[in-house]
Amino acid sequence: xxxxxxxxxxxxxxxxIDLDAxxxxxxxxxxxxxxxxxxxVVKADAYGLGAAKVAPALAKAGCRFFFVATLDEGILLRxxxxxxxxxxxxxxxxxxxxxxxxxxxxxxxxxxxxxIEDWARIASCEAAPPALLHLDTGMARLGLCEPExxxxxxxxxxxxxxxxxxFMSHLACxxxxxxxxxxxxxxRFLDGLRRFGAVCTGSDAxxxxxxxxxxxxxxxxxxxxxxxxxxxxxxxxGVNPQPQHPNPMRQAVRLRGKIVQVRExxxxxxxxYGAAHLMAHQGRLATVAVGxxxxxxxxxxxxxxxxxxxxxxxxxxxxxxDLTIFDVSAIDPAxxxxxxFVDLxxxxxxxxxxxxxxxxxxxxxxxxxxxxxxxxxxxxAS
Amino acid sequence: xxxxxxxxxxxxxxxxIDLDAxxxxxxxxxxxxxxxxxxxVVKADAYGLGAAKVAPALAKAGCRFFFVATLDEGILLRxxxxxxxxxxxxxxxxxxxxxxxxxxxxxxxxxxxxxIEDWARIASCEAAPPALLHLDTGMARLGLCEPExxxxxxxxxxxxxxxxxxFMSHLACxxxxxxxxxxxxxxRFLDGLRRFGAVCTGSDAxxxxxxxxxxxxxxxxxxxxxxxxxxxxxxxxGVNPQPQHPNPMRQAVRLRGKIVQVRExxxxxxxxYGAAHLMAHQGRLATVAVGxxxxxxxxxxxxxxxxxxxxxxxxxxxxxxDLTIFDVSAIDPAxxxxxxFVDLxxxxxxxxxxxxxxxxxxxxxxxxxxxxxxxxxxxxAS
Numbered sequence: 001x002x003x004x005x006x007x008x009x010x011x012x013x014x015x016x017i018d019l020d021a022x023x024x025x026x027x028x029x030x031x032x033x034x035x036x037x038x039x040x041v042v043k044a045d046a047y048g049l050g051a052a053k054v055a056p057a058l059a060k061a062g063c064r065f066f067f068v069a070t071l072d073e074g075i076l077l078r079x080x081x082x083x084x085x086x087x088x089x090x091x092x093x094x095x096x097x098x099x100x101x102x103x104x105x106x107x108x109x110x111x112x113x114x115x116i117e118d119w120a121r122i123a124s125c126e127a128a129p130p131a132l133l134h135l136d137t138g139m140a141r142l143g144l145c146e147p148e149x150x151x152x153x154x155x156x157x158x159x160x161x162x163x164x165x166x167f168m169s170h171l172a173c174x175x176x177x178x179x180x181x182x183x184x185x186x187x188r189f190l191d192g193l194r195r196f197g198a199v200c201t202g203s204d205a206x207x208x209x210x211x212x213x214x215x216x217x218x219x220x221x222x223x224x225x226x227x228x229x230x231x232x233x234x235x236x237x238g239v240n241p242q243p244q245h246p247n248p249m250r251q252a253v254r255l256r257g258k259i260v261q262v263r264e265x266x267x268x269x270x271x272x273y274g275a276a277h278l279m280a281h282q283g284r285l286a287t288v289a290v291g292x293x294x295x296x297x298x299x300x301x302x303x304x305x306x307x308x309x310x311x312x313x314x315x316x317x318x319x320x321x322d323l324t325i326f327d328v329s330a331i332d333p334a335x336x337x338x339x340x341f342v343d344l345x346x347x348x349x350x351x352x353x354x355x356x357x358x359x360x361x362x363x364x365x366x367x368x369x370x371x372x373x374x375x376x377x378x379x380x381a382s
Numbered sequence: 383x384x385x386x387x388x389x390x391x392x393x394x395x396x397x398x399i400d401l402d403a404x405x406x407x408x409x410x411x412x413x414x415x416x417x418x419x420x421x422x423v424v425k426a427d428a429y430g431l432g433a434a435k436v437a438p439a440l441a442k443a444g445c446r447f448f449f450v451a452t453l454d455e456g457i458l459l460r461x462x463x464x465x466x467x468x469x470x471x472x473x474x475x476x477x478x479x480x481x482x483x484x485x486x487x488x489x490x491x492x493x494x495x496x497x498i499e500d501w502a503r504i505a506s507c508e509a510a511p512p513a514l515l516h517l518d519t520g521m522a523r524l525g526l527c528e529p530e531x532x533x534x535x536x537x538x539x540x541x542x543x544x545x546x547x548x549f550m551s552h553l554a555c556x557x558x559x560x561x562x563x564x565x566x567x568x569x570r571f572l573d574g575l576r577r578f579g580a581v582c583t584g585s586d587a588x589x590x591x592x593x594x595x596x597x598x599x600x601x602x603x604x605x606x607x608x609x610x611x612x613x614x615x616x617x618x619x620g621v622n623p624q625p626q627h628p629n630p631m632r633q634a635v636r637l638r639g640k641i642v643q644v645r646e647x648x649x650x651x652x653x654x655y656g657a658a659h660l661m662a663h664q665g666r667l668a669t670v671a672v673g674x675x676x677x678x679x680x681x682x683x684x685x686x687x688x689x690x691x692x693x694x695x696x697x698x699x700x701x702x703x704d705l706t707i708f709d710v711s712a713i714d715p716a717x718x719x720x721x722x723f724v725d726l727x728x729x730x731x732x733x734x735x736x737x738x739x740x741x742x743x744x745x746x747x748x749x750x751x752x753x754x755x756x757x758x759x760x761x762x763a764s
Binding site for chain 1: 392393394425427429430451452453454455472474476477478479482493494497518520522523529530554555561563640643646651652654655667669671673675677679699702705707721741746753754
């Protein structure tokens, strides 16, 4: 099915994506991180917003380094970003896929001894791109653990054959600046970087190796966490990198759902599946063409809301697959008619606020944004 | 981005969709509902499984009536289903879109006076398809409420011009056979049907009008709920229509995620974001290339599981965007290596079981199934 629809009359919902806001967010983070370079993480289709639109817009703004999660994502993005722009793949080469990295000029992040070994086998080919080494410093998810790293440094895994573009790790608790894990991971990273540098970047070829630790929230832990390259993702798309402070990022999406039907209801009327909501008063309901199949989470029930003319209307009953019901009793009836829009995400009620109502995080609200939305891109770069 | 990938070596996860299972489920439901006819609900891209594959397979098996939610979905499906197969659009025509229904030979479900009025304007054209009328009997979501229905029957909204193909309503509590709402809705439906028949189906043209009340669970409420046409959706795709009984439906999907990395960890090791999990024992972890951006809900943390060689392994830490971590300490290390698969959904741990672990319903597990999965269709119809 096509991802982008273009006929608004039949649109049940419109997702507007503001490429200028994403570019502004990237510039803010880049200034904050300077003199470190600022990459952009565009994995998961740019957190659901469309990597094919977002990445070229950021490249035009000066971004020279992109991260995706999977080889598939890298292959789709490569033709859209002319070299020397670099694209690194965080999950690294799955067994049997190293050659495809080389063929598509994608930089692998090497996470374990097997990936290093696979890469060493093709690293001597002239066409092989350089690689990044990932040291796990406390996340236990991807990256070499300490004994593997020690063994790697002893040269037992073919590491010498590899041209290194970077040395990286990933913070587990960066959004909480008081968490002791941050300093611990930084300390391990520094130690690893020193040992890596001594063994691997002596040659001319690897002297451009970049040290990279911070993602979005890590940038706000201060200069000590920036090293050579920062890798923001979520903050580009409007997620607050410091939940305990006001959000410095612009919202990148606006979501509006179309009213399908408006009805008057009596007190005591059961609403939605399971008759889970009973009207406590006589009133008016609007049924909107957005449901959990569009990524508007079922866990929004019954805390979510929408806005009509700037005024909040509560979500009632259960979110269903294609529809959600709002109590619009307090709204001027002239504003509430089939075909009119309600606001589901805007600058004030953004992805973090929606996430709080759904019991999740802004990242998941973004990546779940649905395929049935009519997508409209705004901004110079669109 | 392409929805279907074909290169398994780089696949981080493989979603297998069993079209034969879906066809078997449809036949089981059709037998159960006979002599009522059995439609198929393929909205939300056939609950995430691919309407372009599922609908033709069901048409080949004899299904003659399909329901989608939106006009966009109907337009995509129409070229794949040769007439006389009928496609009805549950949300009905949004303002300004009635002509497109006619142009694409899609039957609108008319839910409110405005939709009836819009349709009446084009109903006299020779090319206009017939319509279904939706009476709300207790859901307060879509469909005419009682006063609107009464006014419609008085002919105030142009209803006489419309050729009727059906009269329908939707049950709110059908999965709980003891819920009093079921009998109440059926009673209102019967009353509405009698009044509708007296006014609207007297003419030859509308004598083939079908009465339809039951979706998946409604079929299991018994013969009294079947009327002329039943409309199963979820049960086709493996959701149990009677949660209090063993599931009579086959699972239609199998999901396998690929291991990216395996690591040994010490007691006390922090795992994943927020260092939310601390290892209570020395052990072994496997990081799998499936995350919430693939629709594997973050709310799976920390109850979810996977299987390796038929043995369950617990999900630990938080599901992250592209990755999930499992404790594989109890598994033969020979089975746990990068590139090997873990089972996330299978016949035994199906969509309902996964939903229970994620705090949602099987429907949402299905519709969230991700775009990064390499999709493989099985079955004669594929």
